[in-house]
Each structure stands twice: as structure tokens, then as C-alpha cells.
Amino acid sequence: MAGKKGKSSDKAGNNKLKNDVVPDERLQAxxxxxxxxxxxxxxxxxxxRCLLPLANVPLIExxxxxxxxAGASEVYLMCASHAEQMSEYIEQSKWNxxxxxxxxSTIMSLESRSVGDAMRDLDNRGIVTGDFILVSGDLVTNMEFDKALDFHRKRKAEDKDHIVTMCLSRASQLFRSRCHEPAAFILxxxxDKCLYYQDIPLENSKLKNAIAIDPELLEDVDEFKIxxxxVDCHVDICSPHVPAIFQENFDYQFLRRDFVKGVLTSDLLKKSIYAFITDDYAARVESWQTYDAISQDFIARWCYPMVLNSNLLDDQTYSYESEHIYKEKDVVLAQSCKxxxxxxxxxxxxIGEGTSIENSVIGRNCHIKENIVIKNSFIWDNVTIGSDSVVEHALVASNVSIGSGVVLMDGCVIGFNVSIDDNMTIPVGTRLSDTYVHKPVSQFLDSEPYSDDEVEESEANPDNALPALALVGANGVGYVYESDDAHDDDEDSSVVFNGTNALTHRFDDLYLSDNSISSMSAKHKKKRRSSTNSTAAANGRDDEYYEEDMDEDEDEEDFAAEAIATVERAMENNHDIDTALLELNTLRMSINVTYQEVRSATVVALLRRVYHFIATQTLGxxxxxxxxxxxxxxxxxRQAFDQDEYVDLANLILEKTVAQRFEKPEFIVFTALTFLYDQDILDEDAVDAWWSQVSQDPKYDQAKVLIAKWIEWLRTADEQSSSEEGSEESDSE
Known part of the structure; x- marks a missing residue:
């Protein structure tokens, strides 16, 4: 024992030494x-996306x-789509x-289709040696990272279970760079320990905008805030445990809605996540709207000292003039242009005579001819625009040729190498590409894991391509990109423009209210009750809510499908029991259902697996x-904890077996229950109580034929055992 104590003391000393040198350790990103x-x-x-220019600077810069x-000493770029372009760019950049x-270093993670896949790939490579910064390649910020790192280290010293610090930026209700997909953090x-995370549906969504949180998550919390x-710019300081958790949970795809929410609601992981809130500028270019907003913010010097005339690229020569006007060398301006x-x-x-440009960014080697109006727009490199044209709130990519008298209306996006003939009008919200590009909506959605490599330019197909001749003209080159938003409402041709992923920044399409979030505690079969954990923490008042049975049914149906799929994946991939239990419990808490729903889904998944083996003649x-x-x-x-719940389990096996339509349901029920009995999962009392409930019910008579004889045998054996015990006691006396 003395030896162990000495070893423990030495270990503590080593830990102290490690803590002393933490500030000098290399910081990975x-x-x-x-x-x-x-x-x-x-x-x-x-x-x-990270090589697309924002204010004439690639986003990755x-x-x-x-x-x-921030003081990073090692940076690893996880590249999936267009990985060759990323590698080539970095090799030729100042960073190399x-x-x-x-x-x-660039890491070719070509098989990754989500953040979860990339993190699992990272874990497999064993690159991470300590705490690291996790960011996206489309981040624009002037955040003082030292403060966030100090906060992270302080919380880690206080909480041994601390694994992530999320860096979040305050924003007013109408802040232009506010997150395209708003979310609520309960801290x-x-x-500032994060207790719960939940996405907030957009105003035009039919989803309910309430926070459904299990009250157990708020236990031992004196006061919380919603x-x-x-602004969630996805700057996270992570411990080495993070990639491993993604590895253990193969269904985690998204960083917030899967990983953060899963960790916070898991009753097995017992890990902590904290939020560092800053007033510095921080935002991600995650949509057309945020591209527009961040571009304007950057030009207006909101991200100071990171400004355009700081010339982030080696060959840039921008100078700054009043009213936030920036010009590089060798710009030719006509005398009458404005x-x-x-x-x-x-x-x-x-820039030609009589041309007017305002609130816009013009790239290099562009030829903007006479009497053109350009407002609130983004013109990339090597673009030619003919005289008397109007470009308002549009984006024109590199190497585009636009004829004379052309009008680009609000929200237009003109892709690379497109050519538009004279006197053409491009309607609101149109997206054009030089080749036919189409993404089937049923296959890829913005809310699903996806890589841009899966949508490639197709050869022009007149049978499938949307007719663009009426838009680009007889001498033009271009195809209409059929946005996935366009399928949301076949009767509304303007849905692309009105959707939340249009270039125009429209606050009426976003749900950004700071004082109208309601909260719901754990779901109960009641129609009305007082919310014990309402937004009173934020608003200083109590709320009541109505919980409709229809919403409960929908939640249960969603859970059933997800839980069945979870168990089926565990069986197909031969995961261990603990992993499957972790995923089921995480899902149960996130949707807030009872253990009865978990048992039901598990029984269905197991019986489906049995049916599959029988139907394919793999096994008898x-x-x-x-x-x-x-x-x-x-x-x-881990799903039943008392006799009533075990009785419910036996009921579920009976009901779901009949519903699965086995050829001999009586044999399936008999074998399943007797096996669970032999494995000490079901005991005699639970079986007897269950049989007392169902024996007289004629609904499942066929499925109970063999069970009846087994129950009779169990009772006879029990009586004989009791009789023998009584006889032994008499003999002893």
C-alpha cells in the first residue's frame, strides 16, 4: 500500500509539472x-467555398x-471536396x-461527407496530441483568442470533465452577421457551462419554436440563462477526447445538433462543455446572406485591425480613402465615373465614363464600361460588363462576360465563365452556370451530410437542362442552376428569392426574436401545466404552455424511427452493448420520451433482424x-427497472411478433421469452404477472399456444419446489 501511495504522489507531481508547462505547449489547429x-x-x-473570394481575398486567408x-504552431487542413485545389493553393501561399x-499540412479526407466523418478520420490518423482549435475555413473574426484560451484552461482546471469551449459572439437582434440558422444556448x-443546446426553427418553418429540455439537466443549477x-462562428477549443467521442458515436454528423446536444443530454458520457462569450467580431460565411453581410461589414471596417488595406495577400496594394473606399494600384477611372x-x-x-459604383466590390482586371450602375454587388476577377447595364444586389463570378443593356435583378448569382448576350434581363434570384449542374433534392439537402464533390458539372443535356436561352440570349452561354429551394413550393416561382439562402439579406425570413422563446419541461401526458423551467430566468416572469397530443405523437413517431435505425445499425456493424445503450439514451433524452418507447423500438429492431435471417434462409x-x-x-x-416494466416488455414481444407477421408467431414468442428467462432478464414473478393479464385475452390466442404450456410448467415446477422446501423444513425440525 505504501508503494501505491508513493506512486500516486509521483503522479500528482507529474500532473503539476504538466500544468506548469501548458502555456508553452504547441497549439494545434x-x-x-x-x-x-x-x-x-x-x-x-x-x-x-473556402477559396471563394470575400472582398477580393480567399476565405481561407x-x-x-x-x-x-492565436498563436497556433501546427495547422492541419481537412480537405474533402476539391482537395487538389486546396493543396495546390496552400503550396503556393505565404503559409508554406x-x-x-x-x-x-493538408490532409486528404476524401471520403468525408460531414463534420463527423472528418473528426473520425482525424481520430484514426492520431494527429491530435493535446488541446486543439477546431474552426471552419470560412471564418472572419478579429477575436482576441488569448482570452478564450485562458478561459478554457481555467475551466479545465476546475472541471476535470471539461472537453470543449465554444467561442460565441454577442449580437443584437438585427445584427447583419447573425447566424443564418439561429440557436438557443442554455448556460x-x-x-457559462452549457446545459443544453437546441436549433431554433426559422419563422417560415412549420416546426414549433419551443425549447424542450429534460428538467434533470437543470438539477443542481441555481440559476440559468437562455x-x-x-453568433456561433464554430470556433471551438477541444480536448483530445472530442475526436474519440465522434469515433464512438458513428451517427454523429453535425458539430452542434449531434455532438454538442448528444454530449449534453447523455447520461453516460458525463462530459462538460462551456461557452466563452466575446464582444469581438466573429462570423462564418455559411450562406449567401452572410456572405453579403460579412462583405459589407469587412468593407466598413467592423473587423479592424483586419481590414482590406492591411493587404492580406502578398501581391495586394490596397490604399484607403474616405467613406471606406479602397483601390489598388493600376486602377483606371474615367473622369465622369462615380x-x-x-x-x-x-x-x-x-471603370468607364458615367458609371456609378456604390457599396460594391470589384475584382482585378475587370472592364466596367460606360453608363453602368452597380450597387450592393460583388464582381469577381476578369469580368466584362457592357455599357448601359444595371447590376443591383447580385454576384458575378470570375471570367464572366455581360453584354450591353443587361439587367441583373436582386439576388442573381452568375457562375464562372457564363456569357450573357446584349439586352437581357436576369430575373430575381436566378443562378446561372456555364455547364449544366443539377443536384437532385431527394439525394442531397443542406441539412444532410454532403460533399461538393458529389455534385459535379454535367455535360449539357438538352433533355434535362432548364432552358436558359431566354435568359442568356442566342450568343450567350449558361444554364439555370435548379436550386433545391425551388422544389419547396412548385407553385411559387419566387421561392428561391424568398428563401433564407438568397443573396438578399431579409430579416423577415429569419426567426431572431430575443424575448419570445418558450420552454417545456419533460413531456407528460397532460394537456396543460405550469412550466417550472421557463424563460423566467431571462424575462423575470412565469409562462404556461399547452402541450398538444398531436405533437407528442409526432415526437414519439420520430423517436421510434430513429431508435429502430440506431439498433439496426448497431447490429449490422457489430457494435458493443455499451455503445448501443449510449446512443439510445442520448436519443431518448434529446427527444424526451419514456423508457417504454425505448423498449418498444428495441423489440421491433430485434424482431426485424430475426425475420431477416429467417426470410433470407440465413438461419433457422x-x-x-x-x-x-x-x-x-x-x-x-438497462431499459426495464421494475416488475411492471418487465411485464410491459413481455407484452411488447407478443404484440410486435404478431405485427411482424412471422409464419409461426407462437414459436417466436415462446423462444424469445424462454431465452430471456434463462438469461435472468425476465424472472418468474414478471412472467406470471404478465400471463395473468394476457391469458384470457383472445386477441393473440395463436401466439400464446406454446407459452401457455410453458407457464403451466413454470407454475408446477414452482409448486413442487415450494413443496420440497416445506418437506425439508419439516424433516429438519
Whole structure:
């Protein structure tokens, strides 16, 4: 014992030494260069999002500048779609030079289709050696990272279970860069520990906008606050446990709605996540609207000291003038042209007589001819625009040729290499590409894991391509990109423009109220009750809510489908029992259902597996039951906790077996129940109580034929046992 004590003391000393050198340890950063979304189609079919220019600077540059100021010593770029372009760009950039502030490496994660896949790939490679920064390649921020890192280390010293610090930025209700997909964070008021996370549906969504939280998550919390006024720029300081948790939970795809919510609601992981809230500028270019908003913010110097005239690229030569006007060298301006406020113009560009430009960014080597009006727009490199044209609140990608007298209406996106003939009008919200690009809505959605490599430019197909001749003209080149938003409402041709992923920033399409979130405690079969954990913490008042039975049924149906799929995946991939239990419990708490729903879903999944083995003649009925229930029957030990619940389990096996339509349901029920009895999952009292309930019910007579004889045998054996015990006692006396 003395030896162990000495060893423990030495270990404590080593820990103390490690804590002393933490500030000197290398700081690693993981950059997710793929967005795993389709919002920037059709541009991202040609180039990855993080290489698209914002204010004439590729998006990845803003992220790498942030990491350089943060003191990162090693940066790993996780590349999925267009990985070759990313690798080539980094090799030729200043970040690959000997004087770079960090060592940068590109990791080809070509099979990744989500953040979860990328994190699992990261875990497999064993790159992470300590705490690391996790960011997206589309981050624009001037955040003082030292404060966030100090906060993280302080919380980690206080809480041994602390694994993630989320960096969030305050924002007013009408802040232009506010998150495209708003969310609510429930935080412990004393230390900003995150207690719960939930997405907030958009105003035009039919989903309910309430926070459904299990009251158990708020136990031992004196006071909490609900925050939905935060910009989530996805800057996280993570411990090495994070990739491992993704590895253990193969269904985690998204960073917030899966990982964060799953960790917070898990009763097995017991890990902590904290929020560091800053007033600095921080936002992600995650949609057309945020691209528009962040571009305007950057030109207006909201991200100071990171500004356009700081010339982030080695060959840039921007100078700053009053009213936020930026110009590079070799810009040619006609005498009568008008350059308005908040405008940037790249080198080699020519602006013709009578042309007016305001609140816009013009790239390099553009030829903007005479009498053109450009407002609130983004013109990338090598673009030609003919005289007498109007471009208002539109984006024109590189190498585009626009004829004379052309009108680009609000929200238009003109893709690479498109050519538009003279005197054409491009309608509101139109997206054009030089080749036919189409993404089947049923296959890929913005809310699903996805990589841009899966949507490639197709050869022009006149039978499938939307007719663009009426838009680009006889001498034009271009196809209409059929946005997935267009399928949301076949009767509304303007849905692309009115949708939340249009270039125009419209607050009426976003749900950004800071004082109208209601909360619901655990679901009970009651129609009305007082909310014990309402927004009183934020608003200083009590709320009541009505919980409709229809909403409860929908939640239960959603849970049943998800839970069945979870168990089926566990069986197919031969996961261990603990992993399956963790996933089921996480799902149960996230949707807030009872253990009865968990048992029901598990029984269905197991019986479906048995049916599959029998139907495919892989195994006989008995062998299939012994295989499935032998391996996965122990799940029920963590889903039933008293006799009533075990009686319910037996009922479920009977009902679901009949519903599955086995050829001999009586044999399935008999074998399943007797096996669970032999494995000490069901005991005699539970079986006897169950039989007392169902024996007289004629509904399942056929399925109970063999069970009746077994129950009779159990009772006879029990009586004989009791009689023998009584006889032994008499003999002893």
C-alpha cells in the first residue's frame, strides 16, 4: 500500500509539472475546409467555398490569419471536396514559406461527407496530441483568442470533465452577421457551462419554436440563462477526447445538433462543455446572406485591425480613402465615373465614363464600361460588363462576360465563365452556370451530410437542362442552376428569392426574436401545466404552455424511427452493448420520451433482424432468435427497472411478433421469452404477472399456444419446489 501511495504522489507531481508547462505547449489547429453543404452552388461545383473570394481575398486567408494571431504552431487542413485545389493553393501561399508563423499540412479526407466523418478520420490518423482549435475555413473574426484560451484552461482546471469551449459572439437582434440558422444556448449563469443546446426553427418553418429540455439537466443549477442572441462562428477549443467521442458515436454528423446536444443530454458520457462569450467580431460565411453581410461589414471596417488595406495577400496594394473606399494600384477611372462609399476595386480594373459604383466590390482586371450602375454587388476577377447595364444586389463570378443593356435583378448569382448576350434581363434570384449542374433534392439537402464533390458539372443535356436561352440570349452561354429551394413550393416561382439562402439579406425570413422563446419541461401526458423551467430566468416572469397530443405523437413517431435505425445499425456493424445503450439514451433524452418507447423500438429492431435471417434462409428460426436475443437481449436490462416494466416488455414481444407477421408467431414468442428467462432478464414473478393479464385475452390466442404450456410448467415446477422446501423444513425440525 505504501508503494501505491508513493506512486500516486509521483503522479500528482507529474500532473503539476504538466500544468506548469501548458502555456508553452504547441497549439494545434484543425481547419475544416469543406462546408459539407450545397448553399453556394453552382459555384462550389467548380471551387471549394473556402477559396471563394470575400472582398477580393480567399476565405481561407481570414481563417489562417486568425490562427496566426492565436498563436497556433501546427495547422492541419481537412480537405474533402476539391482537395487538389486546396493543396495546390496552400503550396503556393505565404503559409508554406519558411517564415510562416506555423507549419501547415493538408490532409486528404476524401471520403468525408460531414463534420463527423472528418473528426473520425482525424481520430484514426492520431494527429491530435493535446488541446486543439477546431474552426471552419470560412471564418472572419478579429477575436482576441488569448482570452478564450485562458478561459478554457481555467475551466479545465476546475472541471476535470471539461472537453470543449465554444467561442460565441454577442449580437443584437438585427445584427447583419447573425447566424443564418439561429440557436438557443442554455448556460449556467455562474460559470457559462452549457446545459443544453437546441436549433431554433426559422419563422417560415412549420416546426414549433419551443425549447424542450429534460428538467434533470437543470438539477443542481441555481440559476440559468437562455441565450439566442449569439453568433456561433464554430470556433471551438477541444480536448483530445472530442475526436474519440465522434469515433464512438458513428451517427454523429453535425458539430452542434449531434455532438454538442448528444454530449449534453447523455447520461453516460458525463462530459462538460462551456461557452466563452466575446464582444469581438466573429462570423462564418455559411450562406449567401452572410456572405453579403460579412462583405459589407469587412468593407466598413467592423473587423479592424483586419481590414482590406492591411493587404492580406502578398501581391495586394490596397490604399484607403474616405467613406471606406479602397483601390489598388493600376486602377483606371474615367473622369465622369462615380465611386461611392464602401467600395473596393482591384488592380488592372477599368471603370468607364458615367458609371456609378456604390457599396460594391470589384475584382482585378475587370472592364466596367460606360453608363453602368452597380450597387450592393460583388464582381469577381476578369469580368466584362457592357455599357448601359444595371447590376443591383447580385454576384458575378470570375471570367464572366455581360453584354450591353443587361439587367441583373436582386439576388442573381452568375457562375464562372457564363456569357450573357446584349439586352437581357436576369430575373430575381436566378443562378446561372456555364455547364449544366443539377443536384437532385431527394439525394442531397443542406441539412444532410454532403460533399461538393458529389455534385459535379454535367455535360449539357438538352433533355434535362432548364432552358436558359431566354435568359442568356442566342450568343450567350449558361444554364439555370435548379436550386433545391425551388422544389419547396412548385407553385411559387419566387421561392428561391424568398428563401433564407438568397443573396438578399431579409430579416423577415429569419426567426431572431430575443424575448419570445418558450420552454417545456419533460413531456407528460397532460394537456396543460405550469412550466417550472421557463424563460423566467431571462424575462423575470412565469409562462404556461399547452402541450398538444398531436405533437407528442409526432415526437414519439420520430423517436421510434430513429431508435429502430440506431439498433439496426448497431447490429449490422457489430457494435458493443455499451455503445448501443449510449446512443439510445442520448436519443431518448434529446427527444424526451419514456423508457417504454425505448423498449418498444428495441423489440421491433430485434424482431426485424430475426425475420431477416429467417426470410433470407440465413438461419433457422431458433438459431436466429438465439443469435439476436443472445447478443442484444441484455439491452433490456438497462431499459426495464421494475416488475411492471418487465411485464410491459413481455407484452411488447407478443404484440410486435404478431405485427411482424412471422409464419409461426407462437414459436417466436415462446423462444424469445424462454431465452430471456434463462438469461435472468425476465424472472418468474414478471412472467406470471404478465400471463395473468394476457391469458384470457383472445386477441393473440395463436401466439400464446406454446407459452401457455410453458407457464403451466413454470407454475408446477414452482409448486413442487415450494413443496420440497416445506418437506425439508419439516424433516429438519
Amino acid at each position: 484543425i481547419v475544416l475546409t469543406d462546408s459539407f453543404e450545397t448553399r453556394f452552388m453552382p459555384l462550389t461545383a467548380v471551387k471549394p 481570414y481563417t489562417l490569419e486568425f490562427l496566426a494571431k 514559406q519558411p517564415w510562416s508563423p506555423f507549419r501547415v 449556467d449563469k455562474s460559470n 441565450r439566442n442572441d449569439l 465611386i461611392g462609399k464602401c467600395t473596393g476595386i482591384g488592380s488592372g480594373s477599368k 428460426a431458433k438459431d436466429a432468435l438465439l443469435k439476436v436475443f443472445g447478443q442484444w437481449g441484455p439491452l433490456f436490462k
